[in-house]
Amino acid sequence: MTDASPLARPVLVASLPDDGLTLKFAPDAPARAALAEDFGIPGIPSLTAEVKLKPERAGRVRVTGHLDAVVTQTCVVSLENFDTRVSEDIDMRFAPESQIPPVRPGAEIDVTELDLPDPLIDGTIDVGAVVAEFLALGLDPHPRKPGAAFAGPAEPAPEEASPFATLARLHKDDGTN
Numbered sequence: 001m002t003d004a005s006p007l008a009r010p011v012l013v014a015s016l017p018d019d020g021l022t023l024k025f026a027p028d029a030p031a032r033a034a035l036a037e038d039f040g041i042p043g044i045p046s047l048t049a050e051v052k053l054k055p056e057r058a059g060r061v062r063v064t065g066h067l068d069a070v071v072t073q074t075c076v077v078s079l080e081n082f083d084t085r086v087s088e089d090i091d092m093r094f095a096p097e098s099q100i101p102p103v104r105p106g107a108e109i110d111v112t113e114l115d116l117p118d119p120l121i122d123g124t125i126d127v128g129a130v131v132a133e134f135l136a137l138g139l140d141p142h143p144r145k146p147g148a149a150f151a152g153p154a155e156p157a158p159e160e161a162s163p164f165a166t167l168a169r170l171h172k173d174d175g176t177n
Contacts, residue, residue: 006034007128011053013061013120020054023127035132036072039139042081043072049131051090058099060117065090067131069138075145082145086138093117094125
């Protein structure tokens with residue numbers, strides 16, 4: 001993906017009302033096409049999302065919501081394009097960088113115990129980038145068109161099953177014992 005999301009929608013955290021802010025997304029065709037190109041997929045025919053930003057204590061923000069999309073992917077079996085649905089719940093936390101403990105390069109981290117918030121960048125949250133991230137997480141990394149089946153090579157004949165059988169046949173053919 002590029003540095004800036006085609007869905008870029010930065011929200012200044014300082015401007016959030018105490019009861020939060022709800023944003024609805026329905027990106028236009030050029031934005032969906034740019035996002036599909038970033039993801040390396042043929043297309044995104046539809047995408048809608050509703051996201052709520054709720055301020056918490058100490059400058060933290062919780063981002064929750066849901067997205068629904070129809071994406072066009074290429075079947076790994078038939079190489080045909082097909083449409084499939086993606087439906088993802090969104091749940092992230094953000095905090096000022098000063099509240100996030102530094103991670104030393106090369107240090108082991110137990111991610112199951114350490115659920116760090118994402119850092120606020122210049123006091124903003126790019127809600128469009130959050131939606132794009134959760135859409136990317138919802139994509140099937142090995143999409144298979146419904147009904148597509150892999151037809152592998154036919155089973156080799158028993159005498160061809162082993163490379164040693166081939167060597168034995170060659171040995172027999174040249175007349176040596």
